[in-house]
Amino acid sequence: MIAATRFIPATLLLLGLAATAPADPVASPNPPASVTPSHSFTFPEPGHFKMGEIIPYKHTAERDLRLFVEKPPGWQAADRRPAILFFFGGGWVAGSPAQFAPERTYFAARGLVAICVGYRTIPKGDSGPPAVCCADAKSAVRYVRAHAAELGIDPHRIAAAGGSAGGHLAAVTALVPGLDDPKDDLTVSCRPDALVLFNPVFDNSPGNYGHERIGARFKEFSPAQNITSNAPPAIVFFGTEDKFVPVATAKAFQAGMDHCGVRCTTIFYPGQAHGFFNQEPYRTKTLIEADKFLVSLGWLQGPPIIDSPGFTP
Numbered sequence: 622m623i624a625a626t627r628f629i630p631a632t633l634l635l636l637g638l639a640a641t642a643p644a645d646p647v648a649s650p651n652p653p654a655s656v657t658p659s660h661s662f663t664f665p666e667p668g669h670f671k672m673g674e675i676i677p678y679k680h681t682a683e684r685d686l687r688l689f690v691e692k693p694p695g696w697q698a699a700d701r702r703p704a705i706l707f708f709f710g711g712g713w714v715a716g717s718p719a720q721f722a723p724e725r726t727y728f729a730a731r732g733l734v735a736i737c738v739g740y741r742t743i744p745k746g747d748s749g750p751p752a753v754c755c756a757d758a759k760s761a762v763r764y765v766r767a768h769a770a771e772l773g774i775d776p777h778r779i780a781a782a783g784g785s786a787g788g789h790l791a792a793v794t795a796l797v798p799g800l801d802d803p804k805d806d807l808t809v810s811c812r813p814d815a816l817v818l819f820n821p822v823f824d825n826s827p828g829n830y831g832h833e834r835i836g837a838r839f840k841e842f843s844p845a846q847n848i849t850s851n852a853p854p855a856i857v858f859f860g861t862e863d864k865f866v867p868v869a870t871a872k873a874f875q876a877g878m879d880h881c882g883v884r885c886t887t888i889f890y891p892g893q894a895h896g897f898f899n900q901e902p903y904r905t906k907t908l909i910e911a912d913k914f915l916v917s918l919g920w921l922q923g924p925p926i927i928d929s930p931g932f933t934p
Contacts, residue, residue, distance in 0.1 A: 673725075678764035679757065679802070681741060686757055688764070689718050689737040691729040696773055703778035703920040704734040704765060705817065708758055710785030710896070713751035713834075714743045720784065720899070727908055731921055734774050736765065740790070743834075750835040750842055751786070755800040758790035759811035767809045778920055781813035782911075784898060785865070788821020789831070792844035795853050799841065815918060816855035817911045819898045820863055823874045830865050845870070848877040854884040856914040858907045860893025886914065 673691040680686075693702065705728050707721035718737035725735040740757035743749070762781060769776035781791035793800065794811050801807060825831040825843035832839055840846045855878065859871045871887055878885035888910055890897060898907045905927055912925040 679760045683741060686741065687739045688761065689739070690772070691725050691735045692773070693729045693732045693734065696734070698771060698773045700773045701775040702732060702734050702773055703780070703915070704736065704772070704774040705780040705782055706736045706738050706761060706765060706813070708738050708740065708781070708783030708787035708790040710783065710787040711742065713754050713786045714745070716742065716787070721782070723904060724782070724908060727927070731912065731926065734772055748834060750838060752800060754786070754790055755793045755797070755842065756802040758794050759800065760802050760805055762794050762811040762813055763805055763809040767806065777814060779813050780815040780817055780915070782817035783821065784819035785895065786822055788818040789823070789844065791816055791818060792821055792823065793842070796844045796847045796849070797842065798847065813853055815853050815915070817914065818855060818857045819907065820859050820866055820895050821857065822866055824870050829870060845874050845877060848881055848883070850881045850883060852878060852881065852883045854918065855886070856911060857885065857887040858890070858898055858910070859887060860890050860895065860897040862892055863895045865895045
């Protein structure tokens with residue numbers, strides 16, 4: 622096994638706490654006493670995307686945008702379960718909600734309502750910023766929060782997750798003001814209560830990924846330039862050989878979150894390139910760490926449940 626290198630925030634070190642110590646998540650007024658997960662898990666076959674329940678969350682001129690929802694065994698609308706939304710990567714120009722099908726299935730087995738989000742990508746030939754992507758991501762979180770009661774979700778325990786450009790979108794929903802769809806009900810918050818990010822595009826400033834699209838407007842789109850003490854707790858996964866988002870960018874984001882007193886745990890995987898989490902054994906490794914993170918927030922109970930090829934306990 623290749624051990625991951627952890628980056629522990631200075632504030633946690635000063636307090637003598639581990640990176641997985643309980644944080645102070647947004648309080649839920651009436652959380653369920655417990656969620657009983659399944660006790661075994663096998664990833665779906667490669668290339669197979671079980672659609673699950675398909676819910677249109679937004680109408681656009683191009684098409685209706687959909688959520689692909691997987692509910693846990695024994696789900697009931699009165700459960701008030703935690704939820705996690707996954708945003709696919711692809712440089713804002715490509716990709717599919719199927720990217721996070723294994724993660725969605727895993728967290729549904731663990732007791733969450735797990736959702737893969739469809740959103741508009743930038744049209745071919747358009748060299749502008751990912752404005753529609755950001756607006757759609759915020760619309761998706763707002764839809765889930767506004768419809769939490771019928772989805773069996775606790776509106777105070779919604780996580781946003783994503784990889785690469787999808788990680789950027791998840792972080793945008795949490796950190797970046799504006800970029801809303803003008804048709805959205807802005808009285809409903811698009812801020813998730815936790816972030817699970819896989820080599821996300823954090824920084825769109827000069828010299829960093831996406832700047833050629835965003836240009837002088839980078840402060841409007843870049844999560845790294847919009848960190849505040851209101852940011853939710855986060856876990857971040859990075860390969861040390863990432864050529865698109867370098868280690869220095871990940872460390873700078875971690876430092877920014879730490880400076881604002883926000884819990885953030887960054888785990889580096891030696892020798893791994895961009896997108897490493899899409900293959901075993903790193904899909905399983907990152908899932909285990911994400912699971913532990915959600916346990917530490919009080920959203921899940923017990924140890925991770927994984928029984929899959931490539932998994933090394």
